[in-house]
Amino acid sequence: MSDKKGSFENILTSLPLESVGLIQLNRPTVLNALDTQTLHEVVTALDEFQSAGIRVVILTGNDKAFAAGADIKAMVEAKASDQIQDERENLWRRFNSTSIPIIAAVNGFCLGGGNELAMACDFIIAGDSARFGQPEINIATTPGAGGTQRLTRALGKSRASYYCLTGEMFSAQEALAWGLVAKVVPARTLIQEAKIAAKKIAEKAPLSARLIKEGINASFNSTLEEGLKLERRNFYLTFALEDQKEGMKAFLEKRKPHYKGQ
Amino acid sequence: MSDFNYLKTNLNNATMEISINRPEVYNALNGDAKMELVQAIRMAGRDEQVKTIILTAEGRAFCSGQDLNDRSVQGIGSERVDLGHTLETEWNPLINSIKNSKKLVIGAINGVSAGAGLSIALACDIIVARPGAKFISGFSGLGLAPDAGASFTFVKAMGYQRTLEFFLFNQPLTSENLMEVGMINKVEVDFLGVAREMAQKINKMAPLSLELIKKNLQAAQEMGFKESMDNETVTQRFLGASDDYQEGLKSFFDKRSPEFKGS
Numbered sequence: 001m002s003d004k005k006g007s008f009e010n011i012l013t014s015l016p017l018e019s020v021g022l023i024q025l026n027r028p029t030v031l032n033a034l035d036t037q038t039l040h041e042v043v044t045a046l047d048e049f050q051s052a053g054i055r056v057v058i059l060t061g062n063d064k065a066f067a068a069g070a071d072i073k074a075m076v077e078a079k080a081s082d083q084i085q086d087e088r089e090n091l092w093r094r095f096n097s098t099s100i101p102i103i104a105a106v107n108g109f110c111l112g113g114g115n116e117l118a119m120a121c122d123f124i125i126a127g128d129s130a131r132f133g134q135p136e137i138n139i140a141t142t143p144g145a146g147g148t149q150r151l152t153r154a155l156g157k158s159r160a161s162y163y164c165l166t167g168e169m170f171s172a173q174e175a176l177a178w179g180l181v182a183k184v185v186p187a188r189t190l191i192q193e194a195k196i197a198a199k200k201i202a203e204k205a206p207l208s209a210r211l212i213k214e215g216i217n218a219s220f221n222s223t224l225e226e227g228l229k230l231e232r233r234n235f236y237l238t239f240a241l242e243d244q245k246e247g248m249k250a251f252l253e254k255r256k257p258h259y260k261g262q
Numbered sequence: 263m264s265d266f267n268y269l270k271t272n273l274n275n276a277t278m279e280i281s282i283n284r285p286e287v288y289n290a291l292n293g294d295a296k297m298e299l300v301q302a303i304r305m306a307g308r309d310e311q312v313k314t315i316i317l318t319a320e321g322r323a324f325c326s327g328q329d330l331n332d333r334s335v336q337g338i339g340s341e342r343v344d345l346g347h348t349l350e351t352e353w354n355p356l357i358n359s360i361k362n363s364k365k366l367v368i369g370a371i372n373g374v375s376a377g378a379g380l381s382i383a384l385a386c387d388i389i390v391a392r393p394g395a396k397f398i399s400g401f402s403g404l405g406l407a408p409d410a411g412a413s414f415t416f417v418k419a420m421g422y423q424r425t426l427e428f429f430l431f432n433q434p435l436t437s438e439n440l441m442e443v444g445m446i447n448k449v450e451v452d453f454l455g456v457a458r459e460m461a462q463k464i465n466k467m468a469p470l471s472l473e474l475i476k477k478n479l480q481a482a483q484e485m486g487f488k489e490s491m492d493n494e495t496v497t498q499r500f501l502g503a504s505d506d507y508q509e510g511l512k513s514f515f516d517k518r519s520p521e522f523k524g525s
Contacts, residue, residue: 128481129362186477186493188470189500196499 010038013045016195019202021049021057031068032061034113036088042117043094050100053261055206056198057098059121060105060191066130067114072139083144092145095120096217099210101201105194106130107187111169116143119150122213124180125194126172127187132180133169153220154180205243206261268295269302270320276313277461278306278365285321288374290329296352303359303367310524313465315363316457317386318370324395327377328353345406353378353410360385361480364473366464370457371437371446376400381410387476389446390457391437398434418483419445468506469524 012024023045025032032038042059049057061067095117104121110132118124118132126132134147142148143164152160155178163170175181185193201209211234219227238244242262250257268291270281280302282289291299306312319325328335328348337343360367360382369386376398383389383397401408408416408429416425420443428435437449450456464472474497482490501507506522513520 128477185496186474186481186500188474188477189496192500192503193496 008041008045010035011041011045013049015054016058017199017202019053019055020195020198021045021052021054023049023057023059025059025061025067028062028064030071030073031065031109032114033069033071033073034067034117035071035074036086036091039088039091039095039117043091046095046098046102050098055100055202055209055261057100057102058105058191058194058198059102059117060194061107061114063107063187065109065114066104066106067111067117068109069112069114069135070144088145092120099213100206101209101213103194103198103201105190106132106172106181107190109169112136112143112147113145116145116147116150119146119154119180122216123182124175125183125185125190125197126175126181127190128172128184129187130172130175130184131169132172132175133167134164135167135169137165138167151180154178203259205238205241205247205257205259207241207243208238211237266298266302268292268298271302273312274458275462276311276465277316277458278302278309278312278314279316279318280306282317282319282325285319285323287329287331288323288326288376289319289321289379290326290331291378292329292332293334293352295329296356300356300359303363307359307363307365312365313469314461315365315367316370316454316461317360317367317382318454318457319372321373323373323379324371324375325379325382326374327379327400345409349409353381357381357385357411360387364469364476366472366476368457368461368464370454371395372453374398374434378410378412380408381412381415384415384445385411388457388460389440390448390450390453390460391440391446392453393437393449393451395437396434397436397440399429399432401432402430403432415445419443466519466522468504468510468520468522470504470506471501474501 010025010027012026014022016022023042025038025042027033027038046057102121104118104124106118106124107127107130110118110130112133112135115132115134134143134151136143136147148160148164151164155163159178162168172181172184176184183193215227215231215234218230222230243259246259247257268282268284270283272279280299282291282295282299284290284295303315306315330336335343335345335348366387369383369389371383371389371391372395373392374396375383377400380397380399399408399412416428420428437446440446441449448456478490478493478497481493485493505525509522510520
């Protein structure tokens, strides 16, 4: 990956720990507004990480903003046809089909398209001063990449409606209480804590992590019966893998397992 | 450097001294004055040369709260005002600019604090007050209720019954009274001198450590034991990896004063 660093303009990529990739949105002057190119670079970096055998990715912004929405300057004169032809939908689909876990590490503003990006990750760790919201209604449009869907699943209908309709922001502590984020930590310590979570995951059997991600995502798209069926099959599948044997043996022998991803 | 109409500012040995400067109205704040105060506190927070902030005021009063001559709180004719809006857009951001500042804010309380002025004084991290300085609520006299964080701050420190009495009858409390319940740190004739001395001590400390001590104590007031302990764990892991901790350890074993760099 390191030799590819130069190929991105709007993001920085690095490998902070073994098998852990980091993507930092890097357009500080526009609070990391998520334009199409940035989204394209994120998806490309994810693909590259995935093919390089990276097991977990941390996606983050900076102290001020994870990402404050889409690029309004670029959209003010856009037509419906421009939006329909934009490759964003396809990019979101690619983002959502990433099979390795993605952790969103959120400090500062996490708004609109930025919140949609964070919610599309597997879980969110937030700094204690992070602010979340879907303020699209303030500029006479609507969330366009999951805001009304994923926020509703996390917050429930009434709260999601309140925040999408008023455009108000909510705090990290509220997001934690409502189940939108997994953990809130002092803002200063955010990257450290995201790395610790990533390390824990990277040390587990990689295929288990992928199957768990698949199962949890399926719970949003299927009936309980279908979801349970998928889960049961994935469970059976792990018994066809070397890592399952290794994991259980290591447990019984009270030693650390050595997983191969097979 | 002062481009402010309602404040005086002065950088003194890495301490930014901000002084509310409307003595003719007992330092009541109108919308612009509040905005300037927020701006001054945020600028000091961002300025790497500034290590601590002292907040004080000119004249005999510290701050008498909302300037009631401000049109925005009077309403015009039969139209009623939205004081919630004044709080959301002016007072609450002002209180939060103190609470959320990465720098410690020392209140050097020169005289009376009233109304929302109470909330400014008590939002400071360390408070040094002039003997006999008065703290008055006054809200109930106008048919209003305490705001800008005063309910939380007082009830935490004084308990329900005494706080209720204070907010109902508007009898002033003094520096000495608040010292007794742990809401202020020192009562001193030379309050500003003592505030400056404390600032100089703090200016030598490790900035990340100061920032996180402030943050975690504020958080602890609103969370349970387990959450607070988790916060401490995360914080110590972070500080333990800092350069300043290395310097702190080294200086301890070398038996010298540490020189912290903020990294």
